[in-house]
Amino acid sequence: MFLFAQNAFSAGPSGKDGFDAGQMILHHIYDSHEWHVFDWKGKSYSIPLPIIIFHEEKGLDIFMSSKFDHGKSIHNNYMLDHGKIVFIGEDGQIDNLQTGMIWDFSITKNVFSLLFSIFILLSVFITISRRYKNQKNTPPKGIQSLLEPIIIFVRDDIAKSAIGEKHYEKYLNFLLTVFFFIFLNNILGLVPFFPGGANLTGNIAVPMVLASLVFIITTLSGTKYYWKHIFAMPGVPKPVLLILTPIEIIGVLLKPLVLMIRLFANITAGHIIILSFFSMIFIFGEMHPAAGYGVSVFSGLFVLFMMTLELLVAFLQAYVFTLLAAMYFGAALEEH
Amino acid sequence: MELLTILLAADISGYGIAAIAAGIAALGAGLGIGHIGNGAMQAMARQPEATNDLRSNMILMAALIEGAAFFAMVIGLLVIFTK
Numbered sequence: 478m479f480l481f482a483q484n485a486f487s488a489g490p491s492g493k494d495g496f497d498a499g500q501m502i503l504h505h506i507y508d509s510h511e512w513h514v515f516d517w518k519g520k521s522y523s524i525p526l527p528i529i530i531f532h533e534e535k536g537l538d539i540f541m542s543s544k545f546d547h548g549k550s551i552h553n554n555y556m557l558d559h560g561k562i563v564f565i566g567e568d569g570q571i572d573n574l575q576t577g578m579i580w581d582f583s584i585t586k587n588v589f590s591l592l593f594s595i596f597i598l599l600s601v602f603i604t605i606s607r608r609y610k611n612q613k614n615t616p617p618k619g620i621q622s623l624l625e626p627i628i629i630f631v632r633d634d635i636a637k638s639a640i641g642e643k644h645y646e647k648y649l650n651f652l653l654t655v656f657f658f659i660f661l662n663n664i665l666g667l668v669p670f671f672p673g674g675a676n677l678t679g680n681i682a683v684p685m686v687l688a689s690l691v692f693i694i695t696t697l698s699g700t701k702y703y704w705k706h707i708f709a710m711p712g713v714p715k716p717v718l719l720i721l722t723p724i725e726i727i728g729v730l731l732k733p734l735v736l737m738i739r740l741f742a743n744i745t746a747g748h749i750i751i752l753s754f755f756s757m758i759f760i761f762g763e764m765h766p767a768a769g770y771g772v773s774v775f776s777g778l779f780v781l782f783m784m785t786l787e788l789l790v791a792f793l794q795a796y797v798f799t800l801l802a803a804m805y806f807g808a809a810l811e812e813h
Numbered sequence: 814m815e816l817l818t819i820l821l822a823a824d825i826s827g828y829g830i831a832a833i834a835a836g837i838a839a840l841g842a843g844l845g846i847g848h849i850g851n852g853a854m855q856a857m858a859r860q861p862e863a864t865n866d867l868r869s870n871m872i873l874m875a876a877l878i879e880g881a882a883f884f885a886m887v888i889g890l891l892v893i894f895t896k
Binding site: 735738743745746793797801 | 879
């Protein structure tokens, strides 16, 4: 928590206009090209991340983000402008035409966090599955005994109850992957220092990919009965169908959309609340240092409380996402 | 109506309206989740043996209502960020 507070303090522009809470919060929620660790005496220290850019005329260029010196210097005509890579023309100004030709494939904070979580998931689950294969009917050992109840929970309480005994096995792989991916990344987002702290599940692109996967699987596994109920609900008079069918079609698209918004907004809101409590310390500290110290005690307690709540939310969101995905699959498979 | 005109006069950028709108959405979601909590608690008290089933359904319903509130929150955020 102390590291986090230090982090928060550093992000505010020190000295000039005072502490800007909104800017600091946005800085932590957005993706970035470097991993900011802390500021010390006006200098910021961060872990550089590789930048991979493809320019339509100049070709591929790979270098570390430390070359940018936190947005202060230019490297190969490229420069960081408010976290975005721009092209600097001959006259030293931003060249919008050239900037449009840049394809940014950089390993940013979020991409690194994604790769890191994939590495953890693979290394943990491949070891576990190997043990299940090689040593059948032995009691679980180590991390296996922690994860086995969760896997069984996902299988019995989510997949089996929502999809049904008959078809659940086909979807279990996807559901387990999604569950552990969201859960791990939510937890990593709460860790305030280096390998964690990226707002991955709170970046709209990640829930969007997950929700589109749910949409594709639902659409592909829809039975005749499911489509009939969408396009022509049986037992409904024709004029009513004119209103009902568009609503049903919108509903099909809206379900994954809400899935996406829920995960994104929940995690982002959690990050904003925790950062706001930290900002309070510095807002009061600017009035008077003693007020800052006084408020910091309560801020710390509130953050502790919110962090505990966010641990619950991290699990709950993974659960809700998986459960709703399973229910959509179940609805698509329903037969009568 | 008077509140709206005051807000419009004081804050043309729309921040105030966004804040009020987010507040109203939170109010609605709070009412809805309160009703679910009420119903679930009563049901659990009457039938303690069904607690597990009721709890998962309660969480699911709360999540669905939450979704509506989050739509409002995202719109509020968009109003602020696109300024």
